[in-house]
Amino acid sequence: MAIAVELPALSPTMKEGKITKWLKKEGDKVTSGTAIAEVETDKSNLEIEAYDDGVLLKILVPEGSSAPVGSPIAYIGKAGEKFDEAAAPAKPKAAEPAKTEEKKGDEPAPKAEEKKAEAPKAEAPAKAESPDGRLRASPLAKRIAAETGVDLSSVSGSGPNGRIVKRDVEQAKPGQSGGGAAVKSKAPVPTITRGERKKPDTLPISGMRKVIAQRLTEVKPGVPHFYLTVDLEMDQALKLREEAKALEQKVSVNDIVVKAVAMAVRRFPRINQQMDGEKLLQLHNVDVGVAVAIEDGLITPVVRDADQKGLAEIGAEVRELADRAKKKALKPDEYSGGSITVSNLGMYGIDEFIAVLNPPQAAILAIGAVTPKAVVRDGQIVIRNMMTATLSGDHRVIDGAVGAEYLKELRSLLEHPLRLLF
């Protein structure tokens, strides 16, 4: 009798697996212990081995499709043997020690993802998302992908039959791979002309991203937050403010922070993603919300394209928006959307605090007061004007390392504000 090959639980948390590649095809001989398919789980990519000798009679789950743990994915038996699909056990089975060889099992997941982004294979039919499991790309698109390090399986094709063509690869960023996210982004900074409102792109959501979102939502219902805190030296930023004053330009620390927050998003667009229901969006414009306390609550008017605006313009706009916010005269489109929010309680003398995300944004920065503090520089205790910033992130969308990279960018801009000019 033909034997059903059931999808084993390859990790304790695995609930389903995506067949990325069949290593054997129907009619091939298999022996116990031969790898027959590659599976993408929430943690890594693993091989499934046959438990029995015989012929692979039928593949039930095509490449690119997912199946729950315990469900049959293929039949093995004698050549020509009949098998009863209906009688196949469909109920998920409890996890059992899987007979697999972990390829990257010991590495933390984000690192494995990073590796994948560094060494992408242009011809990677195994990761195709098309219904028949084939990745369709023009020869040119494949070549550009290989040269620029774009993972084609994370690019959606706009040509006939979903063919990936030149423009699709060019729009993708090197190292882009679903929401699993290459942490490092030394990609060329995407440009956008001022005033242009570009529609967000929907990104494919990787198996890992899905599981991260699902599991974290179980632990922290709603939007699962995580927090990262940095102390930033603001002496140079204060100097900039003094110099502006000498030029009779009114620039506040908050204006500098808003500008730096925006430019850091522009340079690190991975932070400019957000969940829209089931969809993962990549935003293109950099719009910064600014939390304003009003009589019976707070509201976050948005400075659109803040990365492209000068300090004076940002300052004037924030003050004008805040004034109208206090009069409750803001229009809905002036306080909705946005990439990230700045919540500044520095003027109340708060040193540091944690902000709650402003959905659907995936990040908010809680800014404390700038205060002189004793810090160690070159082995000496010196006095510096320090400001504590805490980033709250939507863990469904971004991970700690992504937030850390973003804060690194923000630090370089605020501690060396000359960089705001570039």
Place this chain on the structure above:
Amino acid sequence: MAELQYREALNQALAEEMERDANVFLMGEEVARYNGAYKVSQGLLDRFGSARVVDAPISELGFAGLGVGAAMVGLRPVIEMMTWNFAILAMDQIVNNAAKLRHMSGGQLRCPIVFRGPGGAGGRLSSQHSQALEANYVHFPGLKVLAPSTPADAKGLLKAAIRDDNPVIFIEGELLYGLKRDVPEGEHLIEIGKADVKRPGKDVTIVTWSRMLTAVVEPAAEALATQGIDAEVIDLRSLKPLDEETILKSVAKTNRLVVVEEGWPWCGVGASIADIVQKKAFDHLDAPVTRVTGLDINMNYAANLERATQPSVERTLAAVNEVLYRS
């Protein structure tokens, strides 16, 4: 620069070459006293006499063979076919003798002959007189095949063809004889085997030749320009030898190729170009090479059906949109 008709440019080329080399002579139906069915040989009888401008009987195989024999013994005949449709009768001389003599004689014999005449559709001449037959000739080793699209190219290439030591099939456009464009003054020669980029562009390459350039591709390229699409137009001029380098260089730049040809789709010149490009520029292609050809049917007599049978600006724009993935 003087603005000349295509027929005047050809006439100049013939007169200049006959002046330059006493071995050059012209033979064909109605070429002498009637000054040519399309007036290409206007005034040549008066100028060069009946020994060098010879009226032939209606016997294409006969005078083609006479020309081949004359070429074998050292003359440089220009054999005019009233149209290439009639040259089908002369195929044996062209294919079995002209194309093969040099090879079969181990290089002892040469065949410096030009067969020339109009090809392509004329305008309500129906199926027997409306054929673009260049694909027939590029098929045979031993023949060079030229199909100029402008007066300047017609002149420069006919002069080069007459000076070439190999048999040359010179296909003129039946509807091009009245086309007026600038022709350089003085000695004007064009190297055989060199295509001409008639319009530089960066978004899509359109390869064509002969009448399709002015009738279809130039208007299509202008229409595309108004839509912000910058088409590069390559006029092959010489179908064999083929200037692969110019085509491949252009495809490397634009990543997409459309071939517009008047002939039928099966085994057409564009089919061979598509073959070369998929082989040698595979990694540069962002879309399949796409051809716009005459429909795979015999030409209709009715004007509306005749138009529908031939490549058009509309079909060319559709092909360009296809390779650019525009809807």
